[in-house]
Each structure stands twice: as C-alpha cells, then as structure tokens.
Amino acid sequence: MPDWLQSLLGENLSFWLGYITNGKHLAFYGAFQFNLGAAVLGSVFALMCGLGGAMLLRSRFAITRTIGFVYTNIVRGVPDVLFFLFFPLALEQSVEWVWAQRVCTAEDFVASVGRWPPCTDANWYLSTPEYFLLACVSLGIVYGAFAANVISGAMNAVPAGQLEAARAYGMSHAQVMWRIHIRQMWIYALPGLSNVWMLLIKATSLLSLLQIQDIVFFAERLGAPNYLPRVGLVHPDWRWIYYLVLFLFYILITYLSEQGFAWLRRRAGRGLITAEG
Amino acid sequence: MDAFFAPFLNDIRTLAFPSLFNIYFALASIPVGFLLAIGLAVAKNSRNPFIWRPAAGYIYAFRGSPLFIQLFMVYSFMLSLNLTVWKPMGIDWLVLHPLFLGPLVLTLNTTAYSAEIFFGGLKTVNKGEIEAARAYGLSRYRTFRSVTWPNMIRIAWPAYTNEVVFLFQATALVYFTLPVIDEQKDLMNKASELFEGDYNAFLHFSVAALYFLVISLGVFYVFGLIYKRMMRHMVPTTPKPRIRYAPKFLR
C-alpha cells in the first residue's frame, strides 16, 4: 500500500484494508468465480436438459414420454445435495469401470474387492476444473428437471392457432417445433425459468462439498480462529462475519437477477398482449 | 440375484435409523414454521409500513439466500454468543445442540418460503367475500377466521405441499454444517460414511435417495388427503385443481 494512502486512512483503517486485501483474502474474492461460473454454466446445462426433458415429456411415443416422466420426477424427488454428490462419483466410477474392462487384468479385478478402481491404470484423474464441470452438469441435470416442467407447460400455453397457421403454411413437424413453438414458448416460460434460476443460484453454495475451493470453503477457513502469530493475524472466531457477507452476497445476486428477469420479460413481451397490458 | 439384493436390503436396514433424523428435523420445523408463516403473511399484507416492510424484508432475505449458508451463519453466530448470552442463561446445552439448532434454522427458512406462499393466497382471496363479511358486521378477527383464512389456505395448499417436500429434502444439509454428536447421523451422513467404506456410490446413495423419494411421496399422499377434505364442500361441477406428485418450481 502506498504511503500517502496509509497516512490518509490512518493506522487502524489501513491495517484492516491491508488485512482484507492480503493474499488469503484475494484468493477468497477469486473464489467467487466458481460460484458465479457454476450458476452461468449450470443454467446453460439446465436449459439444455430442460428442453430435452420437455421434448421427451411431449413426445409422441409412450416410451420416451415415460423416460421424461421418470427423469423429471426422480430427480426432483431427491434432495439436490444428494444428486450433487452422487452424480460426479457415479460418472467417474462408470467411466473407470468401462476403462477398467480394457486395461485391467482379471487378477486385478479379483484382488480389488472393496477397493476402487480395480487397477491404477483405470484411474481417471479428476482435478478442480473437471470437478467443477461435473458440478455444473449435476446442477444442469437437477434443475433441468424443473426447467423441463416449466418449458413443457409453456409449450402448452402457446396458442394453438399459431401452430396451425404454421402447419397450414406447409412447415414440417420439426420446423413448426423449432421456428414457431419453441420461439413463442419463451415468453410463457420466463416466470417459471426465473424461479428455476433462483433455485440454481442458491445451489451453487454446495460446490465446496465436491472439494472445490469456493466461497463457502474460504469463509470457513478465513473465519476460523487463529492463535499462532506465525500463521497470520491472531484473531478469535470470525466465521459468522464471513457467512454474513455470503448471506448478503446471495441476497444481492437474487435482487439483481430479479431486475434482470423483469427487464427480460419486458423485452420478450414486446408486441404481445398480456394481463399487464 | 440374491447377491444383488442382499447388500441392498442391508442398506435399507442400516439407513432406517438415520432416516429418523431427517424426519425429526422436518417434523420439528414444519408445524412451527406453518404458524409463524401465517402471521408473517398477514404482516406482509398489512397496510402499515412498519409492519409490512420488516416482514417483507425477512421473507426476501431468507428466500434469497441458500439454506446451506443460513445454517453455517446461524450456528457460528449462536456460537459467538455462547459465553456472553447462552451460558449465563444456562441454556447453552440446548441452543447449540444440532437437534435444536437444525430445526431452528429450518424453521427460519420454511417460515419465509411458506409466508410468501400464504401471502400469495391472501392476495387472491376474493375481495367480494371479505367485503360481504364486513358488511354483515363481522369483526376484523372474525372475518379473517371465517372468510379469509379458509380461502387462503385452500388456495395455498398445493404450493405449501411442495414447500413441505422441499423442506424435508433440505434436511439433508443439516449435518453437513453442524457438528455430529455421538452416533446421531442422518441419511446423507450415513450414506457417505458407507460409501467411504467400500466406494460403492451406486448402492448407498441410491438407497438414501429411495428413502427421500418414498417419504416425499408419503407427504404428497397425506397432504393430498387433507386437501381433498378441505375441498369437499366445493361444487363437483367446478373442476378442482388436484394435488399430484409433482414438486414444482415454486420454491
């Protein structure tokens, strides 16, 4: 910190400013990228899963409809945290199992009861970026199930006349779907999707459970009391202050999201006659 | 076939006791949250800004932040008050116990969500009915008791059912944030412990998921029965909205 700033702020204030901008705290601020990034990437996956799920739910074949029903209901019937822990593990183990069939010997399989993977060559190394990606995919699958219902409902809300007109113009089934049905669905889906987004953004607080050093991880570590001068500033338990900051951060994000969605709704609703006029 | 089912049944047995903790957390927080939420919804509906603003602020804050962080925050905050407040009062053994603190935070959380649902119900209660009641000379309390409240709860019940299921699922987070005492472990805790024993993610987490799914279905069934009873006076020709197993995006 430059001297002039230090003298301007006074000893106390510049000390605290120095403390909250030390390397540890900068790493903490950097960790916000994980939570925000997971929200953005997770919602992209959720939209993809939601569209796919809605297609399944509305499909002409009973089998695909059943798959859609099972997907949307099973995923929503279990806690998000359970799926969040389960999916990356399950995917990792499945990939390793497939790989193990190729690279491990039969003796490896016999010797490896109660251990995983069967042999080290079949080990799929996952580090933070991969876990992060898997976490985003899990978020996408979980909240895609919610989005699927929203989208499916919104597609029902599209006036039938619009679709009939499109068909009368000679569009194929796929053309009606992509050019008319899905395009017009968004305005009806927006309120529901904004709800899903609010759920998803809150679920990003769970990242630390997958060994990702996100803001919750840092809040715990930075707030924990320290009594050893060699480690850093000696301070008692400050965790609640850090959690309070995170609490306020998420409220702020919720507020900003609401504003964003209100803007989006106004934009998407141009030229449409709705209850609000 | 037996080799496949035996570990499965074994897990169902092992996880039966832990599931009671999740059920306990839900049962301990839902009734209190229900009552508080009605009060809070009425408060938010008030015309007095000193009443509706704090109520709306509370609802906004607790709906706008993750339960995971609420749990951490309340625990560490209560802990920081331990020596100055709880110890002198002699209730420190209670307030910091996960079996008390868990339901406390869940109650704070579900109160906010339920209040928003009930508030929505209040807004949609037919104004004409309320005016008619007032015109009959019913007191404000009497009007609420006999006209507003029954209408509100009927409107809000399907959404409230979803909230209860969500809350039950949210109990999975409690032991990720609070210290574990002796063998008091919930479904998630026990399932992770079993997983660390043999790395069989598919088995243990599926059984835990099954518990959550079955109990959620049970909640839908019971709340559906209550709903049917609530709506029994409705004229059968009007198509009544049905509760079905469909956790919605309302939360």
Place this chain on the structure above:
Amino acid sequence: MKKLMIAAAAMAALTFGAQAADTIRIASEGAYAPFNYVDDNGKLAGYEIELGNLLCEKAGLTCEFVQNEWDSMIPNLLAGNYDAIMAGMSITEERLQTISFSDDYYPPESSLFVVPTGGTVNFDELKGYKIGVQGGTIQAAYAEDNFGADNTILSYTTADQSIADLAAGNVDVVLADGGYIKPIASSDGSGLEVVGPALSIGGGIGVGLRKEDTDLKAKFDAVIKSMKDDGSLNEMIKTWFDDPILF
C-alpha cells in the same frame, strides 16, 4: 456432437493413469498449523510443506501440493486424485489396512486434553463431559472407545472448528494431537491450557501412500532415513515447533 465426444474421449485417455509418470501430487489439509496451513499470501505453508518439497527434491521427483478436506483424505488417495498424503496423519494399524505409510517424519507425540484456562476436568471420573475431536482422527476413535459411553463426543470436520467451539464454551474439553495443540495452548491469545494426562495413542506421522506404490514409498523412506541420520530432520522440526520432540 460426434466430434465433441471424440475430443472428450481423447482428453479422458490422456488423464488415465498418466499421472504416475510425471508429477507427484501430495494432499494436505491446510488447516493444521504448524504442520500445514494457508499463510497470508494464500499459499500452503508449514512443516510438512517445507519437508515435502525437500523430500521430492532429494528423491528427484516433481511434486505439487493440493488441498483436500480431512474427512475425504484417504478415499481420495485411493481414488487416485493424488498420490501421497502429508497432513499430520499418524501411522495406525487401522489405516495400514487400507493404505501404506512411509517411515515417520515426525516422532510419536502424545495426545493432550485442552480446556479454557481455569477449566477443570475430573480425569479420575470422566463423566458427563462434552468432548470435542476432529472427526476421523485417532483421537476421535480413542475418545469414542474410551469415553463415549459416559460422555458426549462432538466431532468436527476441521481441528480449528473444535478449537473454536472450545473457546466459545460449546465443548468442555478437546482431545487433540500434541503437535497441533501445544502451540495453540501456549500462545497468549488463545485462553486455553493443557490439562490432565498425556495419552500415547498412535504412532508417528508418515507420508500416506497407496499400497501398490512401493517405489514411491522406497524413495521417500530413503530420503527420510538419510535426513534422520544426518540430523537435518531434527533441525527442521526445531524451526517449526517451539517445544519439539525429536528423533
């Protein structure tokens, strides 16, 4: 779509089992000063970090420290997310069933009870106390076996959390490893003190390794032995611990 899948498969193939050849990843908790902690610069530091880097240098290995929570430390080693553990992990019979350890690089140290200064614990009849431990440690297992019947055992995910709850009066006494707890109890600000008997549970602290990685174990063992012989290990312990136990 197909192209994407091929790319994904290629990437996956690259990361399969390849890590054994190049970088050795060492996991540490980063919340167990002075063994391992995160310093003000946000970097891992501590006795084990300095030693680990030196071990690798002397053994001609390229190493990298990664941070991992304590409770999933051993599962993630077995799952191959890293190759070694240096996280104040004592060598015990139970752990030796799933993983192997190098020779100890920190001698066996007693576990100690700490209380807020002035607090009294009746060790002749340990009954009705709330005892805090870090979950998954030898102290946790010991406390559950020996005091679990008459007392309440609270397990925390990090050792720092148990100390926070002790300082805040939520537990009466914490049982922890001497190497970790002595510096805290003797520091001015903590308001904690060591009481009662010193318990010898568990062996020294070694590098946790997968059982099949015998080459790695041999390399670490050789360097640790040479450092014990020439006294440099003791010198390093002295720089990190005020009241050290030496080999």
